[in-house]
Amino acid sequence: MTTAVSFQKASRHFGSVRAVDAVDLDIAPGEFFAMLGPSGSGKTTCLRLIAGFEQPTSGSISIFGERAEGVPPYRRNVNTVFQDYALFPHLSVLDNVAYGLMVKGIGKAERHKAAEEALSLVRLPGYGARRPGQLSGGQRQRVALARALVNQPKVLLLDEPLGALDLKLRENMQEELKSLQKVLGITFVFVTHDQGEALSMADRVAVFNDGKIMQIGTPEDIYQRPKTRFVADFVGSSNVLPPDFVQRYCGQHRWGSLRPESIRVGRTASGEGVSARLVSTNYLGATTKLALDADGLKLHAIVPAGNPLPVEGEAVVLTFNREHLHLMDEPV
Amino acid sequence: MSLDAAIQRATAPAILPGSGGVRGALSDLFWRRPKVLLLLMLLPPVLWLGIVYIGSLFALLAQSFFSIDEFSGLINRQFTLKTYGDLFQAANLDIILRTVTMAALVTLASAIIAFPIAYYAARYARGRWKALFYLGIMLPLWSSYLVKIYAWKLILAKEGILTWLFGKLHLQWLIDAWLSLPVVGGNSLSVSFTGTFIVFVYVWLPFMILPVQAALERVPGNLVEASSDLGASPGQTFRNVLFPLALPGIVAGSIFTFSLTLGDYIIPQIIGTSRLFIGQAVYSQQGTAGNIPLAAAFTVVPIVIMGFYLWGAKRMGAFDAL
Numbered sequence: 001m002t003t004a005v006s007f008q009k010a011s012r013h014f015g016s017v018r019a020v021d022a023v024d025l026d027i028a029p030g031e032f033f034a035m036l037g038p039s040g041s042g043k044t045t046c047l048r049l050i051a052g053f054e055q056p057t058s059g060s061i062s063i064f065g066e067r068a069e070g071v072p073p074y075r076r077n078v079n080t081v082f083q084d085y086a087l088f089p090h091l092s093v094l095d096n097v098a099y100g101l102m103v104k105g106i107g108k109a110e111r112h113k114a115a116e117e118a119l120s121l122v123r124l125p126g127y128g129a130r131r132p133g134q135l136s137g138g139q140r141q142r143v144a145l146a147r148a149l150v151n152q153p154k155v156l157l158l159d160e161p162l163g164a165l166d167l168k169l170r171e172n173m174q175e176e177l178k179s180l181q182k183v184l185g186i187t188f189v190f191v192t193h194d195q196g197e198a199l200s201m202a203d204r205v206a207v208f209n210d211g212k213i214m215q216i217g218t219p220e221d222i223y224q225r226p227k228t229r230f231v232a233d234f235v236g237s238s239n240v241l242p243p244d245f246v247q248r249y250c251g252q253h254r255w256g257s258l259r260p261e262s263i264r265v266g267r268t269a270s271g272e273g274v275s276a277r278l279v280s281t282n283y284l285g286a287t288t289k290l291a292l293d294a295d296g297l298k299l300h301a302i303v304p305a306g307n308p309l310p311v312e313g314e315a316v317v318l319t320f321n322r323e324h325l326h327l328m329d330e331p332v
Numbered sequence: 333m334s335l336d337a338a339i340q341r342a343t344a345p346a347i348l349p350g351s352g353g354v355r356g357a358l359s360d361l362f363w364r365r366p367k368v369l370l371l372l373m374l375l376p377p378v379l380w381l382g383i384v385y386i387g388s389l390f391a392l393l394a395q396s397f398f399s400i401d402e403f404s405g406l407i408n409r410q411f412t413l414k415t416y417g418d419l420f421q422a423a424n425l426d427i428i429l430r431t432v433t434m435a436a437l438v439t440l441a442s443a444i445i446a447f448p449i450a451y452y453a454a455r456y457a458r459g460r461w462k463a464l465f466y467l468g469i470m471l472p473l474w475s476s477y478l479v480k481i482y483a484w485k486l487i488l489a490k491e492g493i494l495t496w497l498f499g500k501l502h503l504q505w506l507i508d509a510w511l512s513l514p515v516v517g518g519n520s521l522s523v524s525f526t527g528t529f530i531v532f533v534y535v536w537l538p539f540m541i542l543p544v545q546a547a548l549e550r551v552p553g554n555l556v557e558a559s560s561d562l563g564a565s566p567g568q569t570f571r572n573v574l575f576p577l578a579l580p581g582i583v584a585g586s587i588f589t590f591s592l593t594l595g596d597y598i599i600p601q602i603i604g605t606s607r608l609f610i611g612q613a614v615y616s617q618q619g620t621a622g623n624i625p626l627a628a629a630f631t632v633v634p635i636v637i638m639g640f641y642l643w644g645a646k647r648m649g650a651f652d653a654l
Binding site for chain 1: 552554555557558559560561562563564565568572573576577
């Protein structure tokens with residue numbers, strides 16, 4: 001089976017900056033693949049390498065088995081949904097969506113029909129006559145999606161497509177994108193800096209930092225079994241435990257990670273555990289986030305709402321199950 | 333203790349400190365009624381524009397409905413269309429047609445030359461190169477118009493540097509062949525329509541580059557990428573995205589190049605043939621001939637042409653992307 005997108009030691013350097021540094025990556029056909037990382041980590045450059053806006057400095061990239069170096073963006077059957085949508089302001093919504101078909105020389109009636117269908121697919125039927133400037137952010141996002149999908153791309157690239165939307169809209173769009181991808185069976189490559197988005201939508205996630213991939217795996221892998229301190233911290237902000245601390249609890253001198261929701265916070269009287277002091281509480285609605293200080297080691301815990309909370313400055317005892325303490329590959 | 337209290341009383345800020353005199357009262361008035369300030373600011377320019385500028389233009393246009401007594405040379409201040417009848421004589425129509433053709437060609441050439449320069453400046457030039465671009469565009473505008481035109485007369489003259497350069501490159505035959513053509517040719521470039529055209533394009537080019545550059549600067553770079561991503565070749569991207577979005581700038585620039593060429597009388601006087609352009613016709617009609625009504629009628633021509641031009645540009649959707 002061929003891979004949809006494959007990077008072999010692909011690098012993209014801008015002068016001395018290694019935006020993408022010897023990345024190896026295989027994305028399977030029909031996969032919903034997320035590239036997750038902080039800004040400047042190289043995830044967007046990776047996307048631009050697939051789209052063809054950037055060419056690798058070294059290494060190779062293939063799309064469905066075909067080498068893509070030197071192939072311009074307009075000769076790749078790959079389409080992009082841009083971060084700020086990049087809709088053409090001088091064209092109607094219908095002409096925006098039909099643009100890809102227009103430049104391929106498809107007749108007006110036929111391309112407008114296909115564009116109408118694509119607009120229905122993103123639940124904007126009848127919006128064709130409007131100008132992009134007359135739409136809301138969420139609607140523009142859907143138009144950008146329709147404009148890409150109408151070309152029936154082999155790979156759809158999404159560059160932080162939900163970044164500009166408000167929370168409620170973003171949650172709706174996440175579900176819609178996910179179900180759209182299932183229906184269409186197109187390979188989606190999705191760039192985001194929002195770990196929640198990546199975990200909830202993707203089949204697999206690649207975590208980027210400094211132009212390199214730190215870890216590739218299923219959302220569960222990434223979340224439960226981070227390989228490095230960076231992944232543990234970036235994905236769901238785990239507590240990173242130093243080797244000395246870990247050795248005390250499971251006898252191995254290795255870096256460990258502990259999810260904040262795995263920590264139970266009890267009163268001092270309740271017996272053994274890590275003794276700590278509550279520094280501050282942060283009320284988040286369904287949960288409360290506690291900042292703790294265990295003898296100089298800063299930890300945080302998330303407890304469900306409704307539990308009686310210790311007051312700030314009070315001494316507490318922290319307990320957790322041994323199996324929740326994950327040992328990382330990070331060299332000591 | 334009492335001293336401290338006194339100091340404290342003196343330095344403590346009042347909750348609603350009073351305004352300071354007339355200026356303070358005036359500021360407060362403007363703050364409460366911003367429209368008063370707007371009115372005061374707009375009054376002088378509106379008076380200038382309304383009375384001095386438009387008013388004198390209408391006084392001029394009114395002249396075109398008077399006529400001249402051919403025997404006495406006096407102006408007959410009675411409404412008549414006789415002067416417009418004179419305007420449409422074959423010789424005068426020739427002048428109009430010649431001027432409009434020249435203006436159209438100058439505009440077209442300016443747009444073609446300006447676009448790549450403006451595109452480079454808007455998309456690629458940064459920092460020092462951008463400063464150099466502005467300097468390069470503006471520098472010719474700082475020097476005297478007359479000096480530039482006389483300099484061009486020397487460049488284009490038979491003994492000028494251009495002929496010398498072509499001679500050195502063994503391309504003299506090219507100039508000779510061009511000059512032997514009817515209409516555009518002549519004894520030398522400096523006494524041909526070709527020379528007039530070259531100098532017009534040189535002098536008005538900055539007025540095309542700057543608006544086109546401003547229009548291109550407003551086109552987000554990712555629109556070009558989006559077009560390419562959707563399968564458009566660079567040529568298709570130019571036709572379907574860049575050009576339509578730059579069109580308001582091109583139209584703005586063409587209004588300058590077109591109308592400035594329509595009205596200019598110095599360039600064709602110094603460089604070119606003895607055949608007249610509208611500006612020269614106005615100059616000679618109001619000067620030597622003393623026929624103010626006909627001169628006024630001639631000035632109406634560019635105004636009417638520009639009116640139609642803008643109307644046509646609007647209908648073609650040139651301003652849709654604004």
